[in-house]
Amino acid sequence: MDLSVQKHFTVVDYVVFAILLAVSMGIGLYYALSGGRQRTTQEFLMADRSMGCLPVSLSLIASFQSAVAIIGVPAEIYTYGTQYWFIGFAYILGLIIPAHVFIPVFYRLRLSSAYEYLELRFNKVVRICGTLTFICQMVIYMGVCVYVPAFALNAVTGLELWGTVLATGLVCTLYTALGGLKAVIWTDVVQTIVMFAGQLAVIVVGVQKAGGVSDVWTKVWEGNRISSFDINPDPTERHTFWTLGVGGVFLMLSLYGVNQTQVQRYLSARTEKEAVRSCYMVFPSLQLALALSCVMGLVMFACYCGVDHSDKLSTSSRDAMVIYFVMDMLHGLPGLPGLFVACLFSAALSTISSAFNSLATVTMEDLIKPHFPAMTQRKAILLSKGLALFYGLLCLAMAYLTHLMGDSVLLVALKIFGMIGGPILGLFSLGMFFPSANSIGAVAGLGAGVSMAFWVGIGAILTRTSGSKTQTLDCKVTQSNDTAAAFQIALSNITLSRPSGLKRLYSLSYMWYSAFNCIVVIVVGLLISFLTGPMKKEDVTPGTIYPLLQKIFWFLPEHLKKKLSCVTPLEQTPAVQQRQLLCQKSNRSAQQDRPIQEETETFLPDAHMTHVEHETCV
Numbered sequence: 001m002d003l004s005v006q007k008h009f010t011v012v013d014y015v016v017f018a019i020l021l022a023v024s025m026g027i028g029l030y031y032a033l034s035g036g037r038q039r040t041t042q043e044f045l046m047a048d049r050s051m052g053c054l055p056v057s058l059s060l061i062a063s064f065q066s067a068v069a070i071i072g073v074p075a076e077i078y079t080y081g082t083q084y085w086f087i088g089f090a091y092i093l094g095l096i097i098p099a100h101v102f103i104p105v106f107y108r109l110r111l112s113s114a115y116e117y118l119e120l121r122f123n124k125v126v127r128i129c130g131t132l133t134f135i136c137q138m139v140i141y142m143g144v145c146v147y148v149p150a151f152a153l154n155a156v157t158g159l160e161l162w163g164t165v166l167a168t169g170l171v172c173t174l175y176t177a178l179g180g181l182k183a184v185i186w187t188d189v190v191q192t193i194v195m196f197a198g199q200l201a202v203i204v205v206g207v208q209k210a211g212g213v214s215d216v217w218t219k220v221w222e223g224n225r226i227s228s229f230d231i232n233p234d235p236t237e238r239h240t241f242w243t244l245g246v247g248g249v250f251l252m253l254s255l256y257g258v259n260q261t262q263v264q265r266y267l268s269a270r271t272e273k274e275a276v277r278s279c280y281m282v283f284p285s286l287q288l289a290l291a292l293s294c295v296m297g298l299v300m301f302a303c304y305c306g307v308d309h310s311d312k313l314s315t316s317s318r319d320a321m322v323i324y325f326v327m328d329m330l331h332g333l334p335g336l337p338g339l340f341v342a343c344l345f346s347a348a349l350s351t352i353s354s355a356f357n358s359l360a361t362v363t364m365e366d367l368i369k370p371h372f373p374a375m376t377q378r379k380a381i382l383l384s385k386g387l388a389l390f391y392g393l394l395c396l397a398m399a400y401l402t403h404l405m406g407d408s409v410l411l412v413a414l415k416i417f418g419m420i421g422g423p424i425l426g427l428f429s430l431g432m433f434f435p436s437a438n439s440i441g442a443v444a445g446l447g448a449g450v451s452m453a454f455w456v457g458i459g460a461i462l463t464r465t466s467g468s469k470t471q472t473l474d475c476k477v478t479q480s481n482d483t484a485a486a487f488q489i490a491l492s493n494i495t496l497s498r499p500s501g502l503k504r505l506y507s508l509s510y511m512w513y514s515a516f517n518c519i520v521v522i523v524v525g526l527l528i529s530f531l532t533g534p535m536k537k538e539d540v541t542p543g544t545i546y547p548l549l550q551k552i553f554w555f556l557p558e559h560l561k562k563k564l565s566c567v568t569p570l571e572q573t574p575a576v577q578q579r580q581l582l583c584q585k586s587n588r589s590a591q592q593d594r595p596i597q598e599e600t601e602t603f604l605p606d607a608h609m610t611h612v613e614h615e616t617c618v
């Protein structure tokens, strides 16, 4: 990177950055030493189920808003215009559905892991398959998250890339391990605020340098960067209103509806109402986050007007160019480059710590504990730390993979969410909305969904179709009045670029991946279920079904609706009430006898709790 830029990371900047790390560590220490001192897994993992909706909602947006979005979205907007902004429409249904469908089911079952649901609804095998798929998703995603800020810091300060990757992982593990979920949530709050501040600083300075708001507007308008609704129904079109607004809903559901990281936060809320409220409060903050990153892309366009700086960067990556732009804007303003680097790390740390916490949890709870019920606390803690190290190393390997791929980081992250998150969403939907689905169908469906995802995903990489079209970057072209010529060009584009056969399948827009793979799981799952004998009414655990079909087909006569959903759902069946009562009792007794029993347990799993719940409540 340009040397003149490097020089401007001054002492003040290092101090600003250091403050962020110190505050994060401080919060970790605070929760290690106050309250219940993280001696109980109930506190460590569920934050004592005592959180209010404000911290929970800020923590919810922090989970999947990483440096990937901060760098990747401006790069996207700079290159292709504001079409991506329309994903904001997907947030509406993408948050209302989790709030009123998934949260009530999970909350009323008083789970501690989302995968417990799968065992209640199906069986152990489905739970393990679900867990393994989730682990895959988060490990690959974490690789991207760790890589991006390290890559940026390396570009800005020349700091060793892999050293930064290691340091990020270390800081994160420390405060996560020390302070538990309370620390994770409160650091998320601080980090989200720093994230917004950093983006805002870049925008304010950028707008000034570009000559004010109206100049920015003129330039992006003339540069054709303001996109209107693209309602082209072609599913291979990368970003259209349909791929973003409809495909995006499935993406949001896989993240905000069934992802363990988020479910853990909903469950940590004081009451169900508070959990629902926090989900609603995600909406404005997520819109703000989206708006800030989109505006940053526009300001960048206004400043550079499509001038390519890749010669100074020794790479043509648009992601690198965003970092170059930020430092170009902020140099000479002591503290601000540091603030932006802190912003990137805030975004990354909050995501990694959440992922870490949820990964270590499910590995212990869903994979290891069931096989070694007699494990001593000492051994469990040692094993947990070993696991942390193992995931750290795996994460590094994945960061290296991201490094090799050299694709746009936003694209990589969205593909991961769709390819692996989509099938998981399908699995939960199959269980929750289709009472006749059985466990064989669930496993087969998940297998089919993941295979399909990788087939299409890898096919797309090999044939390089998905999202390969680029737009010209000149400031004042494409505003041509010659509609006939434009029409001609458009026509030739269609005939030239429309692929056929398998190629057409491979060129499916990655924004459809979540929906497509989710539906594959449901269809295959139902088919196999009916072939192997559908689940019977009496065998379905009460409270695990949401009567979706009944609600959609509300106009049908009663007896037909009964056929659609054969089980008394959610509400107050005696069995659910009994389970809740038992759980509450066991929580209370667990809290009383815990300090003696769990003196040594400082790290991770909800060993005690889940056991009690399983013995008494299932």
Ligand SMILES: CC(C)(CO)[C@@H](O)C(=O)NCCC(=O)O
Pocket: 064, 065, 066, 067, 068, 069, 070, 087, 145, 255, 286, 290, 351, 410, 413, 414
């Ligand atoms: C997850 C969404 C789509 C929600 O807006 C957005 O935050 C995003 O594009 N995230 C990219 C992945 C990341 O930031 O790690």
Ligand code: NA
Pocket: 061, 062, 063, 064, 065, 066, 067, 346, 347, 348, 349, 350, 351, 352
């Ligand atoms: Na984050």
